[in-house]
Amino acid sequence: MRVLFIFSICDFITPEKPLQVQEQMQFGISYISSLLKSKGHTTDLLILTHETKKKVIFETIREFKPKLICFTSVASEYEFIKDTAKAIKRAFPRIYLLAGGPHISLNPEIAIRDDFDAICIGEGEYPALELVQQLEKGGVPAKISNLWIKTKGNIEKNPTRDFVQELDSLPFPDRKIWQRWIEDTNTRHAIILGRGCPFQCSYCSNHALKKLATGKYVRFRSADNVVDELKQLLKDFPSIEEIYFEVETIGANNDFALDLCRKLEQFNKDQKKLSYGVNLRIIPGAKYDELFKAFKKANFKFINVGIESGSQKIREKMLRRFYSNKDIIQAVRLAKKYGLKVYTYIIVGLPGESLKDFQESIRCCRLCQPDGLLYGIFFPYPGTDIYQYCKDNNLLPKKIDNRLERSKAVLDLPGFPRREIQKQNDWFFYNVYKGYRPLHVTLGHVVYRKLRSNYLLNKIFRKASRNALVKRLLNRVKKASY
Numbered sequence: 001m002r003v004l005f006i007f008s009i010c011d012f013i014t015p016e017k018p019l020q021v022q023e024q025m026q027f028g029i030s031y032i033s034s035l036l037k038s039k040g041h042t043t044d045l046l047i048l049t050h051e052t053k054k055k056v057i058f059e060t061i062r063e064f065k066p067k068l069i070c071f072t073s074v075a076s077e078y079e080f081i082k083d084t085a086k087a088i089k090r091a092f093p094r095i096y097l098l099a100g101g102p103h104i105s106l107n108p109e110i111a112i113r114d115d116f117d118a119i120c121i122g123e124g125e126y127p128a129l130e131l132v133q134q135l136e137k138g139g140v141p142a143k144i145s146n147l148w149i150k151t152k153g154n155i156e157k158n159p160t161r162d163f164v165q166e167l168d169s170l171p172f173p174d175r176k177i178w179q180r181w182i183e184d185t186n187t188r189h190a191i192i193l194g195r196g197c198p199f200q201c202s203y204c205s206n207h208a209l210k211k212l213a214t215g216k217y218v219r220f221r222s223a224d225n226v227v228d229e230l231k232q233l234l235k236d237f238p239s240i241e242e243i244y245f246e247v248e249t250i251g252a253n254n255d256f257a258l259d260l261c262r263k264l265e266q267f268n269k270d271q272k273k274l275s276y277g278v279n280l281r282i283i284p285g286a287k288y289d290e291l292f293k294a295f296k297k298a299n300f301k302f303i304n305v306g307i308e309s310g311s312q313k314i315r316e317k318m319l320r321r322f323y324s325n326k327d328i329i330q331a332v333r334l335a336k337k338y339g340l341k342v343y344t345y346i347i348v349g350l351p352g353e354s355l356k357d358f359q360e361s362i363r364c365c366r367l368c369q370p371d372g373l374l375y376g377i378f379f380p381y382p383g384t385d386i387y388q389y390c391k392d393n394n395l396l397p398k399k400i401d402n403r404l405e406r407s408k409a410v411l412d413l414p415g416f417p418r419r420e421i422q423k424q425n426d427w428f429f430y431n432v433y434k435g436y437r438p439l440h441v442t443l444g445h446v447v448y449r450k451l452r453s454n455y456l457l458n459k460i461f462r463k464a465s466r467n468a469l470v471k472r473l474l475n476r477v478k479k480a481s482y
Contacts, residue, residue, distance in 0.1 A: 001041050001136045003128075004066035005029045005177070006084065008048040008077045010403065013183065013465050015049045021187035022178075023244055028072055028101065028124060030173030035125045038171045041132055045177040050080060054087055061092060067135055070128065071116070072101035075381045076402035082114045089115040096135055098147075100124045102205045105212060106383025108148055117141075118149045122160050122212045123195075125170060146213075162215035167194065168225040172232055188242035191229055193260075194220035197248035199281065202320050202385040203308075203347070203378070206248065220253050223260040227267050234272060242275045242301070249281035254291065261294035268299055277302040282323045282331050292338040302341035304374065305332065309350060310364030311357040318352045318386065325364050332368040341371040348425045349378045351390050354415030358424055365432040373432060376406035377425050407452045426450050 007026055012018035019025070033043040046060050061069075069088065073081040085097055100120035104111040111119050118141065120127050127146040134141045141149050145161035164170065173192070179185055196218035197206040210217045226245075233240065250257045268274060280303045295303070307328055308319055315321040332342050346361055365373065380387045380396060390396050395411055409421040424431075429445035451461040 001068065001132050002064060002066045003033075003036055003041060003043045003068045003070060003132060004061065004064055005033060005043065005045045005070050005072070006048060006081075007045065007072060008050075008080055008084070010050055010077065010080075010405070012049050013462055015051050017181060017183040018047050018049050019178070019182045021184055022175075022182060023188065023190045024182070025173075025175060025178045025190065026072065027173055027190075027192050027246070029070070030175065030178070031170055032070065032125050032128045033174035033177055034171040035129055036132060037174060039129060039132075043174070043177060045181070047181045048080075048084065057084065057088065058091055061088065061095070066095060068096045068098060068132060071097070071099040073099065073103050074101060075103045075383075076379070076405040078103050078111075079402075082111075086115045096131075096141075098128065098131060100128075102209065103381075103383070106205060106208050112148050112150070112155055116150075118144075118147045120146055121148065122146050122209070123164055125164065126161070160213040163195070163213050163217055163219070165215055165219060167219055167221045172229045175233075175236065185237075186239055188244055189233060189237065189240055190244045190246045191226060191233070192221075193226060193245050193247040193250065193278075194218070194253075194256075198252050199249075200320050201308075202318065202389070203350075203381075205381065205384055207385060208383050218252055220247075220256045223256065223263045226260060227263045230264075230267060230274070231271065240274065242277070245276060245278040247279055250278045251280050251283060251286065251291070257291060258294050261298040261300075264298040273299060275299050275301040277304070279304045279306075280331075281306055282327050284323045284327050286331075288331055288334055292335055292340060295340060296338045300340060302343060302371070303335055304343045304345065305335075305370075306345040307361070307364060307368075308345060308347050309353065309357070310346075310359075310361035311353070314350055314353050314357050318350055318389075325360075325367075328364060329367055332370065342368070343372040343374055344368065344370040346373060346375040346428070347378050348375060348428065349409055349411055349413065349416055349418075349421035351378070351386060351393070351395055351411065351413065353413065355420055355424070356415075358416065362428070362431045369433075369436060373429055375425070375428055377409050377421060379406050379410060403455060404453060404458065407449075407458075422453060426453065 007029060009018050013020060029045065036043055044064050071081050071085060088095065089097060097116045098118050098120060099111060099116040104119050105121045108119055108121055127144055130144045131141055131147065142156060143158060145158050147158050149156040196210065198218050200207045264276065276299060278300065282305060308321060309315050310325060312324060335342050344365060346365065348358065380390045380400065397410060400410055409418045412418040426446055426449040430442040433442050451457045
């Protein structure tokens with residue numbers, strides 16, 4: 001059977017090549033597609049931008065002739081996705097429409113009212129496969145765990161199945177369907193190490209997704225399985241030099257992390273020497289010497305560390321993240337001792353945060369002097385605990401504008417007004433690296449952030465970025481920044 005996946009993105013340079021790098025590939029679609037292909041089905045992918053014409057969508061459907069179209073959506077893309085589904089259902093009423101993704105899993109009562117024939121709650125590989133098998137036989141889909149299915153005048157709300165426990169049993173993700181949508185296919189690839197997170201951060205969807213099904217939620221693949229995927233990846237993309245290991249935190253399973261490092265060290269001797277990066281959450285009292293030493297031997301080049309806020313009060317009270325600034329600074333300095341670059345995550349304008357609180361984020365980062373900053377403005381995602389906090393405390397605007405998600409402030413806080421949140425976001429890079437990096441680099445980031453936070457200027461910027469000269473200039477700024 002033919003299955004078409006639809007994925008949308010609002011932050012893009014060109015509609016024809018909306019993804020800039022390999023890392024933007026979405027794993028949910030990729031794993032479902034690979035499983036369907038392993039069972040003999042045919043899949044394709046259509047990536048939409050908010051500039052994509054309906055004509056393009058309809059032409060793709062007429063040419064590919066899918067019997068099933070699968071949508072995925074995060075909160076900021078849902079309005080666009082549901083409008084797209086509505087247009088498709090009107091033009092092609094006989095095509096079955098399935099929707100999934102974190103936003104739909106956490107807000108099923110809302111999603112089922114729209115033009116989808118079924119929605120998926122939780123992991124989608126085997127529910128999608130069962131749906132395809134039933135549709136292929138010509139029957140009316142029914143009794144598929146994880147799916148809410150529309151029937152005549154009713155909704156069949158099936159229970160969820162256990163989380164997939166043996167991740168090694170899944171075929172490697174389908175990367176081929178993404179390649180025609182990626183501008184630079186020679187960039188580093190991402191490999192997912194596991195699923196789930198043991199922590200309960202209020203702003204993250206993991207604490208809510210964990211409640212959707214039974215079975216162990218935090219799961220890792222075997223190190224051997226990861227290395228097998230590396231070997232396959234090297235066959236398909238022999239020019240690759242770097243891999244990013246996608247996982248909530250590799251520190252959730254230290255035994256796995258050390259085993260993986262040993263296997264990667266051997267892989268680099270036997271195959272091709274690749275470099276690696278990964279996420280690591282700070283845990284109070286953790287001894288990182290052994291892990292960082294193993295990283296160095298395995299040729300890890302960087303780690304991403306979530307500080308989120310430099311205010312311990314905000315971290316503990318609002319985010320449920322329990323570690324001190326001393327813990328952060330010690331971990332960053334130790335990582336640098338072992339030759340690792342460190343990139344830190346920061347959220348600007350958190351609920352309950354004041355300008356004084358945020359200045360602690362600046363101070364913490366100035367002390368750490370990370371090799372790069374990964375930061376953005378807080379955005380309230382429905383289904384998370386912190387969204388409910390915002391709602392209960394009347395912090396949400398009547399209408400949340402998601403067009404410039406995490407680039408434009410949406411909350412107006414008592415101690416941190418919207419305009420000040422925007423200003424601090426625009427000047428954050430400058431304030432952290434002032435005196436440490438060239439003035440033209442720090443001020444260049446201010447200009448870049450201001451362009452990204454204005455609707456009209458952002459549109460002009462995206463069009464200008466298509467120019468080869470501008471691209472080269474932007475690449476020079478990036479190299480000077482990291």
